[in-house]
Amino acid sequence: MNARTNKPEAYTNGAEVHTPSFIDGHSVDIPILKLLKEDGSLYPNAELPELDQAKAEKVYRAFVFHRVLDERMTAAQRQGRISFYMTALGEEATTVGGAAALAPQDMIMAQYREQGCLIYRGFALTDFMNQMFSNEKDLGKGRQMPIHYGSNKLNYMTISSPLGTQIPQAAGYAYGQKLQGKDAVTMCMFGEGAASEGDFHAGLNMAAVHRAPVIFFCRNNGYAISTPSDEQYLGNGIASRGVGYGIKTIRIDGNDVLAVMKAVQFARNYALEQQAPVLIEAMSYRLGAHSTSDDPSGYRSKEEEAKWQAHDPIARFKAWLIHQKWWDEAQDKALFESLREEILAAVKVAEKVAKPPVEDLVTDVYDQVPKHLEKQLSELKEHINKYPEAYPFTAGRF
Amino acid sequence: MAQMNLLQAINNALDIAMAEDDSTLCFGEDVGHFGGVFRATSGLQEKYGKERCFNTPLVEQGIVGFANGLAAQGSRPIAEIQFADYIFPAFDQIVNESAKFRYRSGNEFNVGRMTIRTPYGGGIAGGLYHSQSPEAYFAHTPGLKIVVPRNPYQAKGLLLASIRDNNPVIFFEPKRLYRASVGEVPEDDYQLPIGKAEVINQGNDISLLGWGAQMEVIEKAAELAANAGLSCEVIDLRSILPWDVETVAQSVMKTGRLLISHEAPITGGFAGEIAATIQHECFLHLESPIARVCGVDTPYPLSLEKEHMADHLKIFEAIKRSVHY
Ligand SMILES: Cc1ncc(C[n+]2csc(CCOP(=O)(O)OP(=O)(O)O)c2C)c(N)n1
Numbered sequence: 001m002n003a004r005t006n007k008p009e010a011y012t013n014g015a016e017v018h019t020p021s022f023i024d025g026h027s028v029d030i031p032i033l034k035l036l037k038e039d040g041s042l043y044p045n046a047e048l049p050e051l052d053q054a055k056a057e058k059v060y061r062a063f064v065f066h067r068v069l070d071e072r073m074t075a076a077q078r079q080g081r082i083s084f085y086m087t088a089l090g091e092e093a094t095t096v097g098g099a100a101a102l103a104p105q106d107m108i109m110a111q112y113r114e115q116g117c118l119i120y121r122g123f124a125l126t127d128f129m130n131q132m133f134s135n136e137k138d139l140g141k142g143r144q145m146p147i148h149y150g151s152n153k154l155n156y157m158t159i160s161s162p163l164g165t166q167i168p169q170a171a172g173y174a175y176g177q178k179l180q181g182k183d184a185v186t187m188c189m190f191g192e193g194a195a196s197e198g199d200f201h202a203g204l205n206m207a208a209v210h211r212a213p214v215i216f217f218c219r220n221n222g223y224a225i226s227t228p229s230d231e232q233y234l235g236n237g238i239a240s241r242g243v244g245y246g247i248k249t250i251r252i253d254g255n256d257v258l259a260v261m262k263a264v265q266f267a268r269n270y271a272l273e274q275q276a277p278v279l280i281e282a283m284s285y286r287l288g289a290h291s292t293s294d295d296p297s298g299y300r301s302k303e304e305e306a307k308w309q310a311h312d313p314i315a316r317f318k319a320w321l322i323h324q325k326w327w328d329e330a331q332d333k334a335l336f337e338s339l340r341e342e343i344l345a346a347v348k349v350a351e352k353v354a355k356p357p358v359e360d361l362v363t364d365v366y367d368q369v370p371k372h373l374e375k376q377l378s379e380l381k382e383h384i385n386k387y388p389e390a391y392p393f394t395a396g397r398f
Numbered sequence: 399m400a401q402m403n404l405l406q407a408i409n410n411a412l413d414i415a416m417a418e419d420d421s422t423l424c425f426g427e428d429v430g431h432f433g434g435v436f437r438a439t440s441g442l443q444e445k446y447g448k449e450r451c452f453n454t455p456l457v458e459q460g461i462v463g464f465a466n467g468l469a470a471q472g473s474r475p476i477a478e479i480q481f482a483d484y485i486f487p488a489f490d491q492i493v494n495e496s497a498k499f500r501y502r503s504g505n506e507f508n509v510g511r512m513t514i515r516t517p518y519g520g521g522i523a524g525g526l527y528h529s530q531s532p533e534a535y536f537a538h539t540p541g542l543k544i545v546v547p548r549n550p551y552q553a554k555g556l557l558l559a560s561i562r563d564n565n566p567v568i569f570f571e572p573k574r575l576y577r578a579s580v581g582e583v584p585e586d587d588y589q590l591p592i593g594k595a596e597v598i599n600q601g602n603d604i605s606l607l608g609w610g611a612q613m614e615v616i617e618k619a620a621e622l623a624a625n626a627g628l629s630c631e632v633i634d635l636r637s638i639l640p641w642d643v644e645t646v647a648q649s650v651m652k653t654g655r656l657l658i659s660h661e662a663p664i665t666g667g668f669a670g671e672i673a674a675t676i677q678h679e680c681f682l683h684l685e686s687p688i689a690r691v692c693g694v695d696t697p698y699p700l701s702l703e704k705e706h707m708a709d710h711l712k713i714f715e716a717i718k719r720s721v722h723y
Contacts, residue, residue, distance in 0.1 A: 083523045134701045142701030145525040161527030162484055163456060196455035198487060226432035227453045299432045355701045365696045372665070376694050380705060387711050391704055 006246065025236040028243075032251045032283065035258040038311065040319020042258075049101060049261035053326050059257060060321055061335065062096045062120040063314045068339040069115070070288070073132065073146075076347055077292045082132050084146045088113045090255070090287030093313035094219050096120050097260030098187060102268060107173055107186040109157040109166040112147055113219070114189050121154045125342065129350030141364070142356040164190060164197030167216070171207035171277070174214035178275050185271045187215040187264070193224025195238045204245045207277040215267045216242070216279045219254060221286040226299040242279030254282030255313040258320070285311065355393035358384065402583040405576045407550035408438045408515070411557040412476065414587050416446050419474055422561070424451045426461055426478030435480060436517060436576055462488035462514065466495050469509035469566070476561060482518035482570060483530045496566040497541030510564035515557070517573035518546075519611050519661055520693075521707060525700035531610075531662040531693075536568055537639050537671065543567040544638040545592055546610035550581045555590030556636065563592055572611035579614075595642035597649065601631035603721055604655035607646060607672065609635040612659055612708070619713035626714075628721055638668055646672065647679040654685035655720050659708045664692035686723035689716045 035046040042048075051059075070087035077085045088095065095116025099108065108117050115128075127139060131149050134142035140150055140158060150158025157173075160166065170188030177184050194200060195218055207214050218238040222229050235241065242249030248270060252263045260282060267278040285308040289296050296305075321327035358381065362373040369377070381398055388395035402410065416422045424439050430453040433440030443451040454461050458479055465475035479485045485492070492514070500508035520529035536542050543565050547553040553571065560567040572579075598613070599620060608616045613634050620630040631649050635641055650656045656676055658669035673688040691708045699706050 143526060143697070143699045145523075145528070145700060148525070161525075162487070164487075193456040196457040196460070198457060198459050224427070224456050225435060226428045227430075227456070231430070231453045232455050294435075358702065358705055361694060361699060361702045361705055362696055373695055376664075380694065383712060383715060384705070386715070390709075390711055393701065394705055 025240045028236060028240065030236060030239050030249075030251050032253055033259045033263055034253040034256055035262060036256045036316055036320055038316055040316060040323050042320075046258070047262065049258060049265050051258070051261065053324075055100065056321060056324070056326055059096055059100050059120070060317060060327065062100075062116065063092050063317065064332075064335050065119050065339055066092045066096065066116050067314060068336060068343055069119070069128065072340065072343045072347065074292060081347065081351055082146050084292055085132070086113055086147050086291045087288040088116060090308060090312065091219055091221055091284045092116050093257035093260050093317070094217070094254045094282045094284055095189070097257040098189070098217055098264050101261040101264030102187060103184065105155065105182070105184040106268070107155045107157065107170075107177070107184065108189070109170040109173065109186060110159060110189040111163065111166070111191055111194060112159050112161070113191070115147065115149065117189075118149055118151065118154065118156055121156065123149065123151055123154055123156070125346045126350065127151070129346045130353065133350040133353065134355070135350060135353035136356045136360075137353055138356075141360045163194040164199035164203075166190070167194075167197075167199050167203030168206055169203075170214050170216070171203045171210070171212045174207065174212035174277070175210050178211075178213050183272070185213045185215060185268055187217055189217045189219060191224060192218055192220040192222075192229055192238055193227065193232055195241070196232060204241065204247060204277070204279070208245045208247050211274075211276045213271040213275050214277045215264065215271055216247070216277060217264070218279070218281045219284060220281055221254075221284045223286050223290070223300070225290045225294060226296075228300075237281050237283075239279065239281040242281075247277045247279045249279040249281070251281045251283065254284030255311045255316065257313055257317050284313075354397075357397055358394040399582045400585050401580060402550045402554075403577050403580045404547075404550045404553050404571070405436060405438050407554040407583050408557055408571065409440055409442075410583070410585070411554045411561070412439060412442060413445070415474070415476070415558060415561045416442060416450065421472065422450070422474040422476065423468065424476045424478070425454050425464075427454060427456055427480045429453060429478050434478060436573065438515070438571075439478065458484055458488040459491050462491035462496065465512045465514070466491060466499065466509045469512035470499065470507050472511070474511040474561065476513045476515060479514060479516040481528055482516040482532050483527045485514075485516055485532060489535070492536065492542070492566075492568070493539045497539045501541060508564075509566055513557075513560045513567045513569055515569045515571060517576070518570040519572050519574055520698050520703060521574045521611065523700060523703065524698075526697050529698040529703075531570075531660065533570055533638050534662055534666055534668045537668050541566070542639060543592055544570065546570045546572070546636065546638060548572065548610055548613040548634055548636075549575070549579050550583045552590060552636065554583055555588050556592065558587065559589040559592050562589070567592070570610060574611045575614070590636070593637045593640040593642060595636055595645040596634045597631065597645065598634055599630065599632035601629040602653055603628045603630060604657060604717055605631045605633060605646070605649040605653045606657050606659070606713070606717070607633045607635060608659045609638065612661055615708065615710050616659055616713060618710035619717060622710060622714040623717045626718070628717060630717065641672070643675055643679065646676060650676055650680045651683045654683055656684075657689040657691060657713065657716055657720060659691040659713055661693050661708060663695045664690055665695050667692050686720045689720045691716045
């Protein structure tokens with residue numbers, strides 16, 4: 001929409017009626033983009049994303065890595081080796097596909113369930129492990145709970161737990177990219193639950209008015225912890241809100257990785273060419289628990305889960321790859337097996353790496369350690385020296 | 399009497415409050431059928447219906463703003479903020495609205511019937527965003543009451559008092575103790591007074607003061623001190639706002655020394671306010687400077703949680719320094 005046609009007087013140009021009637025958001029038909037059927041065949045006229053065999057294989061490898069990582073780390077959490085974990089079961093297509101459609105220089109500002117983006121971008125297995133074991137090699141210096149990753153090198157903003165806070169930030173980040181004439185956009189990912197936060201509304205409005213090249217990517221997976229989406233909002237999904245803010249909007253099948261890639265490529269081109277925001281709503285389902293602290297059997301049925309199991313994005317894409325003759329079952333089995341071994345070995349290494357040194361407690365609060373924190377640190381060291389057995393991770397290291 | 403953990407005591411208090419007054423409502427993220435992520439509201443939706451106990455959309459400013467409106471209308475809202483770390487999106491609704499409703503309207507309107515419950519505190523390997531103790535931010539705001547229980551008995555009695563208090567109350571629940579703290583709790587209705595501290599242990603050498611989960615840590619330090627031949631008076635403040643100056647001052651006049659401990663960072667923490675007031679009230683009785691043992695002035699870490707915390711050993715050392723000043 002051109003800003004100039006947005007003046008209030010333009011609203012008076014609509015059809016005139018002389019008896020009152022409401023506009024119902026649900027009467028506005030929002031189409032949903034689907035390219036790949038459940039059986040791995042394409043819909044007729046499906047317009048494919050840019051994708052060759054090498055890239056398709058890279059996407060699939062990221063899928064399998066993700067599955068195995070989720071499986072292994074859930075087990076590690078159950079064994080008490082890590083404190084917490086969150087899987088993305090059933091939603092991998094949104095994140096892996098999203099990252100695969102971006103350029104490496106594009107910034108990703110995510111919520112927490114988007115490890116798939118990092119996997120696609122090549123975050124090292126050791127980096128994943130060091131973060132989850134919050135050891136001294138963790139890029140985040142062991143300060144956050146597992147899965148709160150971040151990588152400057154890979155243009156993946158470190159996760160912050162308060163929901164929705166990244167949304168207006170993404171608008172600002174993208175606006176900065178625009179002012180600097182960069183050939184880059186920002187992709188901001190969040191759940192349909194987080195889209196209730198005030199920050200969501202603030203962020204979309206800021207991006208729309210200031211025409212920031214940001215792709216807002218909502219993973220609508222049906223639940224925010226135990227709250228089903230029909231107790232989260234009554235409107236026509238999250239997509240209708242994009243329309244309301246004057247943002248170009250598209251709804252897609254989030255379990256169809258080809259549709260995700262197509263939509264993100266399409267959105268990226270628009271955001272870059274028009275220097276304006278886009279909203280994508282990807283319809284999916286959170287197959288797993290919210291986190292390892294959650295038990296979904298308390299709020300949803302096994303039948304419901306089973307129904308969605310059949311929409312598994314990874315199985316669907318694998319079927320397509322096999323149709324293409326780009327993949328086969330033997331390769332598949334070998335890949336799963338080698339990744340299982342690799343990840344298990346990496347767990348064993350990471351859990352033995354030391355915890356961060358005590359100095360890391362006071363660094364990065366400011367650019368330099370101020371006097372009062374230096375003093376608190378030296379008092380702390382003195383104290384630890386007195387009781388080394390009470391502070392096993394740091395005692396004996398200074 | 400029944401054995402209850404802290405969560406069950408809270409659930410029991412909510413049940414009593416909802417039974418006695420039809421205008422009492424419990425709501426927040428995941429509070430409905432699921433009973434909240436910690437299960438504090440378990441069974442309430444089944445008992446009182448979806449209209450009175452429900453899930454809200456995920457928007458803290460909405461939850462508290464909604465509670466403000468309900469309370470202004472005469473209902474008795476009990477809003478849950480899932481973690482105290484996520485109370486900040488609602489900060490404006492709390493400090494500018496809940497706290498000032500009565501004052502700005504010349505008492506034409508008030509939101510005194512509202513209560514905000516929220517789990518706070520660390521020691522649970524929760525890292526930056528599941529460990530904060532934000533009471534001091536709210537203690538700076540006239541118009542609010544702030545209450546922090548330390549065990550199931552207190553949780554029930556103080557929560558019932560908070561719900562029935564005619565001022566907006568923020569009720570901080572020590573989540574580290576939710577299941578860990580178990581004790582005898584009367585099944586009947588009872589209230590504990592807001593604004594009144596509790597002396598839990600008499601002593602002569604120094605007064606130790608804290609609230610909530612920190613009391614457990616302080617009591618452990620007092621034990622170490624007792625083994626070293628020092629007698630500590632232990633006081634649980636229970637209410638941060640208003641706080642019981644009289645009980646604390648009386649104790650300090652007896653012991654001549656005061657140590658305050660809280661989980662939040664030391665700078666700007668509520669211990670500073672207490673120290674200033676007690677110094678004024680008890681200046682000629684003090685035999686050593688008032689000691690503060692608090693969190694380090696950094697965000698709450700994960701790996702170095704033990705180092706960051708105001709633990710029993712740090713308190714024990716500070717007791718010795720104070721007594722041998
Ligand atoms: C401001 C804030 N409030 C509450 C929480 C607690 N919380 C963490 S995740 C979550 C649910 C988020 O759901 P959604 O955005 O739909 O994402 P999903 O988990 O489904 O991927 C909640 C309530 C939080 N992290 N931040």
